[in-house]
Amino acid sequence: MRHYAKTGLPTRKQEAWRWTDLTPLYDHLGKPSAPAPSTASPLAGPFAAIDCWRLTFINGVLQNSSADLPAGVRAISLRAALNEDASLAANLSAGEGAAFLSLNTALLNDGAFIHLAPDVRLLKPLHLVFFNTGNAQIRNLVMLAPRAAMTLLESHYGAPDANYFVNQASDVHMAEGARLSHYRDQAESPNALHFQYLNARLEAHCAYDGFTLTRGARLSRYEAHIAINGAETDCSLNGVTMLDGAQLSDTTCVMAHLAPASRSSQMFRNVLAGQSQGVFQGLIRVAKAAQRTDARQQIKALLLSPKAVQNAKPELEILADDVKCAHGASAGQLDEAALFYLRARGINEAQARALLIAAFLDDAVAQIRGGNGVDAAEIRNPLQAAIGAWLARQLAVTHV
Amino acid sequence: MLEIKNLHVSAGGQEILRGVDLVVNAGEVHAIMGPNGSGKSTLSYVLAGRPGYEITGGSIHYFGEDLTTLQPEMRAAKGIFLGFQYPVEIPGVATMTFLKHAINAQRKTRGEDELDAMGVMKLVQREAGKLKISADMLKRPVNTGFSGGEKKRCEILQMAVLQPLLAVLDETDSGLDVDALRLVGDGISGLRAPDRAMIVITHYQRLLDHIVPDFVHVLAKGKITRSGGRELALELDREGYGETAPQTRITAGA
Numbered sequence: 001m002r003h004y005a006k007t008g009l010p011t012r013k014q015e016a017w018r019w020t021d022l023t024p025l026y027d028h029l030g031k032p033s034a035p036a037p038s039t040a041s042p043l044a045g046p047f048a049a050i051d052c053w054r055l056t057f058i059n060g061v062l063q064n065s066s067a068d069l070p071a072g073v074r075a076i077s078l079r080a081a082l083n084e085d086a087s088l089a090a091n092l093s094a095g096e097g098a099a100f101l102s103l104n105t106a107l108l109n110d111g112a113f114i115h116l117a118p119d120v121r122l123l124k125p126l127h128l129v130f131f132n133t134g135n136a137q138i139r140n141l142v143m144l145a146p147r148a149a150m151t152l153l154e155s156h157y158g159a160p161d162a163n164y165f166v167n168q169a170s171d172v173h174m175a176e177g178a179r180l181s182h183y184r185d186q187a188e189s190p191n192a193l194h195f196q197y198l199n200a201r202l203e204a205h206c207a208y209d210g211f212t213l214t215r216g217a218r219l220s221r222y223e224a225h226i227a228i229n230g231a232e233t234d235c236s237l238n239g240v241t242m243l244d245g246a247q248l249s250d251t252t253c254v255m256a257h258l259a260p261a262s263r264s265s266q267m268f269r270n271v272l273a274g275q276s277q278g279v280f281q282g283l284i285r286v287a288k289a290a291q292r293t294d295a296r297q298q299i300k301a302l303l304l305s306p307k308a309v310q311n312a313k314p315e316l317e318i319l320a321d322d323v324k325c326a327h328g329a330s331a332g333q334l335d336e337a338a339l340f341y342l343r344a345r346g347i348n349e350a351q352a353r354a355l356l357i358a359a360f361l362d363d364a365v366a367q368i369r370g371g372n373g374v375d376a377a378e379i380r381n382p383l384q385a386a387i388g389a390w391l392a393r394q395l396a397v398t399h400v
Numbered sequence: 401m402l403e404i405k406n407l408h409v410s411a412g413g414q415e416i417l418r419g420v421d422l423v424v425n426a427g428e429v430h431a432i433m434g435p436n437g438s439g440k441s442t443l444s445y446v447l448a449g450r451p452g453y454e455i456t457g458g459s460i461h462y463f464g465e466d467l468t469t470l471q472p473e474m475r476a477a478k479g480i481f482l483g484f485q486y487p488v489e490i491p492g493v494a495t496m497t498f499l500k501h502a503i504n505a506q507r508k509t510r511g512e513d514e515l516d517a518m519g520v521m522k523l524v525q526r527e528a529g530k531l532k533i534s535a536d537m538l539k540r541p542v543n544t545g546f547s548g549g550e551k552k553r554c555e556i557l558q559m560a561v562l563q564p565l566l567a568v569l570d571e572t573d574s575g576l577d578v579d580a581l582r583l584v585g586d587g588i589s590g591l592r593a594p595d596r597a598m599i600v601i602t603h604y605q606r607l608l609d610h611i612v613p614d615f616v617h618v619l620a621k622g623k624i625t626r627s628g629g630r631e632l633a634l635e636l637d638r639e640g641y642g643e644t645a646p647q648t649r650i651t652a653g654a
Contacts, residue, residue: 336451337488338488338489338490340450340451340472340488341484341487341490342490342498342501342502343471343472343476344448344449344450344472344473344475344476344481344484345476345498345501345506345558345562346473346476346477346502346505346506346509346562347501347502347505348471348473348505348509349471349473351501352473355493355498355501356490356493359490359492359493359541360492362492363492
């Protein structure tokens with residue numbers, strides 16, 4: 001709380017927040033959480049049909065336990081874990097200088113503690129289901145010991161008419177040789193405010209594969225701080241954002257290469273309708289020691305309406321001299337020549353638009369690698385279906 | 401089938417077609433030849449309904465119906481097919497998926513039953529074989545990374561599976577070597593039918609060795625300046641467009 005008291009909430013005068021107006025948040029501050037329902041609405045969305053272990057949280061409070069987890073795996077409430085072993089708190093980043101993280105640290109309700117012992121490989125995903133009806137400060141701690149591997153899924157959704165503020169932070173620690181596939185579906189209710197702060201630290205020979213589908217919440221921010229702290233590590237961070245109406249979604253990433261010969265790639269595809277606003281801020285930082293880094297970042301936005309806006313700020317900060325870095329940012333409309341080509345073959349305009357947009361977004365979906373107990377197609381197919389359903393609604397077509 | 405009367409078309413504020421008259425009946429093949437910039441491609445785009453072309457005068461009737469008010473997809477469903485001079489690359493959409501969408505979209509608009517995946521596959525594979533289009537190519541995104549010859553073969557494949565009544569082929573021979581030209585030429589020729597008409601737009605007569613036209617027209621400066629039979633194409637090939645189209649440059653359109 002000390003950190004938060006010192007920094008307060010950020011304003012647009014601060015560079016890291018210059019496009020994201022937090023005014024809607026003021027209504028929520030200082031208000032107690034509404035009483036939580038005893039059961040969550042049925043889970044829908046892309047991960048609902050995947051065979052996995054599930055932990056369900058209502059407003060950040062764990063509702064069940066997953067008793068049949070294999071040996072060497074722990075997945076319990078963070079509070080319970082801290083009660084058992086207070087020293088675990090040392091693994092939670094305090095959030096100095098980061099208002100939402102320090103707010104989370106000060107007020108946290110609960111969240112998940114996941115620990116995999118060395119060499120443990122999960123044969124099916126672990127799914128964290130976050131159902132929200134009221135304000136929640138959620139904290140997750142994920143610790144993978146050397147060579148441990150898993151797929152972690154997250155679904156974020158809420159009661160359809162609920163007006164709430166969720167501030168979630170996740171600390172991810174990957175020891176040498178650990179592998180994590182981390183796929184998220186952010187489908188919060190339309191009035192919600194959703195803040196997500198990922199703080200990941202990757203040692204040598206790790207592989208992190210991240211994907212976020214952002215489609216919910218009135219205002220959301222996904223802020224990822226990834227420190228690649230060991231050599232020969234692969235980090236892939238991708239996402240699709242689909243916004244409509246007055247939605248605003250901000251993706252802010254700091255990819256820090258601190259050790260030699262690691263690779264990172266980021267591919268984001270946004271499609272913006274109505275008066276929605278997409279924000280992307282991406283910094284690739286390559287320390288002097290991080291020679292032979294290969295880092296890529298690409299953000300492309302499709303604007304479906306003249307009132308939709310995409311702001312993008314890609315940045316490179318390179319201190320090493322033997323590196324490959326590439327970044328690109330663009331925003332534009334659908335290719336008219338392609339649209340006419342499809343129409344000239346008999347595909348109606350709405351359907352042609354839907355096909356082209358789906359293909360555009362698929363660039364990012366295709367980055368999902370799978371492995372770690374799940375096939376890429378098991379993740380990609382339902383994500384594509386969710387994207388198709390959104391497009392079908394948006395363009396009033398029957399299917400995509 | 402098609403009746404074009406005194407057609408005037410502008411694009412980007414510049415008049416490109418300046419009074420085109422053309423009548424095409426079922427079963428006929430018409431070749432339209434002419435120098436660059438004479439308005440050949442504009443004519444093809446106007447028939448297919450491409451946005452951005454303004455009809456400032458005249459009329460186009462197709463089976464007696466005013467064509468100019470119809471959306472491109474409606475024209476396609478009614479049997480009009482445009483073979484593009486420059487087929488558009490569509491990354492992310494597999495060729496087979498695209499064909500399935502196109503076939504079923506047209507069938508749906510016409511009130512016919514849609515084909516299932518197997519039905520589409522059989523139809524496509526039968527025609528693809530004739531054009532030496534591999535199964536691998538059908539998996540690749542539409543026109544993406546295709547060679548010039550592959551793109552044109554794929555246009556003819558689309559024509560073969562969509563079975564149009566009026567095919568407008570815009571410089572389908574451009575960019576083809578001799579072997580590809582034979583494949584494409586024979587492909588088109590094999591699609592001649594008593595109920596199907598074709599307008600073959602070309603710069604050179606060589607495609608017309610494979611697909612012998614019933615009529616040849618010269619389009620110059622936005623008007624049809626001469627019409628004749630097969631022999632006109634041969635004459636133009638020998639003597640060029642010099643006599644029919646003085647060396648005036650028209651830069652807009654193509």
